[in-house]
Amino acid sequence: MKRRVLLSAIAAGVLGSVSAGSFAQSSEFPRKSITVICPWTAGGGTDVLLRALAREAEKHLGQSINVVNQTGGAGAIGHNAIRAAVPDGYTVGMITFELNSLPPQGLVPFTYKDFDPLMRINVDPAALTVKKDAPYNTLKEFVEYAKSHPGEITIGNSAPGSVWHIAAGLMAEKTGVQVKHVPFDGAQPAVTALLGGHIKAVAVSVPEVRAQAQAGNLKILGVMDTQRDELFPAVPTFKEQGVDVEFYTWRGLALPKGVPADIKLKLADAFKKAFDSREFKEFAAKASLNLSFQNAADFNKFLDQNFKDVDAVMKSLGLAKK
Template sequence: MRRLLVFVSLVLATLLLAAYPDKPITFIIQAAPGGASDMVSRTITAIAQEILKVPINCTNITGAAGAIAMKRLQTSKPDGYTMGYVPVELSMVKALGYADFGPEDFDLLMRIMVIPAALTVRADSPWKTAQEFIEYVKTRPGTVTVGNSGPGSIWHIAALSLEKATGIKLVHVPFDGAAPAVAALLGGHITAVTVSPTEVKAGVESGQLRILAVMSDERTPLFPDVPTMKELGYDVSIAAWGGLALPKGVDPEVYKILADAFKKAYDSETFQKFLLDRGMTPAYLDGQKFKEFAVAQYNMFMELIPKALGK
């Protein structure tokens, strides 16, 4: 009797797997609509759902540098019908005290891209260069506001790193994602942002915003005339990255189906053009290599963040 039950269970599991996926997949995005995480997620899922032949429904859950959304993902049923975008903050939130998880608490599917921070101001501001901005802030410590995508987010760490490298003191203003921070800058409610070139691209192209410098080792292809902070003599290089993840414990066959589908979506001409047009560097890593990378980042941030935040 026991053997029969085991056999029946195996048959049912095989039948269920053969049908996967047979209903919509929920995709959790940890930031507000309009930012880099949101745009990347919606673009790649739109392609992947055509491959998987089921809808992939994106939902935005903001707060705590992405920890709320990632906690929802971590605690979801590992049946392949819930997945999500995980940013660099996956490796940061435990050091920030926002969550009790890290990269090893998920089944990581793949890394997609990396993107640097960009110091950006309004085009009608008096600063034409990063050096002019730095000298101005030095004479007015603690009065110039800079927006970020949430306390402890990578763009907050970027601004803190800028302070440390240049000796300036800024007033940090958090938002639920980069898009609201950029909107506040456009509205004149804050003085600057340290978000990605992607997230300020529209404002720069419309003549409303000006990028003063990027915090990367090399200039961004999106704005090749903009210098790096290192070119200006400041040793600061901060970049975000993003990838896809599942709750831990997904069936290996289901994992493979999703990994194959999203790799095809990643490799598509549409998605590659999307990344490059927005200044994101395509940076694919498979699940295992992504895990190794994210764990290394986790170890780095566990040491860096307490020092950066004075904990």
């Protein structure tokens, strides 16, 4: 029932027609304020990152940028609003990881291919983290222990089907270990459970374990990134340890399909200048948000691989719609 209601609501949002007169003249763009849709609630990580970026982009576009939160359906409502917007450049959206995790579950009738990526802004890679006194100090030792104790390793996540549930599933799939996935209402409760010895590990982001790792209460065994984390340079990546895994929660900007190329170029230029600004970089650092830029072409390639990885893992976890 929940799936039918959600799909019906999304389908209703697609109906309607757009007159040719509503499209802006490219040479005059922008002539009015721009709306940026955020699929998540005000005050959350996605929202604050987007608002900080928009403040800087206004300086280069010469028009105000209004951030509008369209929430619901685990991100489905907002993502659909971006997709269904008039492709005149006056509506931009912040797309997030859930754009690739909702389709395999049959919760939305679209994929990343129905959007026109503008740029990737942020990634926070998953990190395998355990208690300080755990009997393994490397990813290899963790895998060896898990294989000799099948089903004994419990890994906490931030809800069934969440980004960190999928990260743990991908790790287990790539290393061939059997683990038990334990859901919590968010990453922080999972980290608290790890500290209390109620679970054996978490596969959440570095910012979510940073304080306890720096305090020496937890130890990070590896990060699912192409490079080591700046705050923990002694911690190797999964790839450095022989496990070919990259996995992130991510955020980026996208447009509805059909925005004229020159308008898209103006938007990309303005938001890239905003991304490069000292003010935005300082904000992101204070918020512990890992900036990671990709242009439209590279972001599209990233989305394609991420979609394939997520789809495969969700099938292995029994979360994909059959």
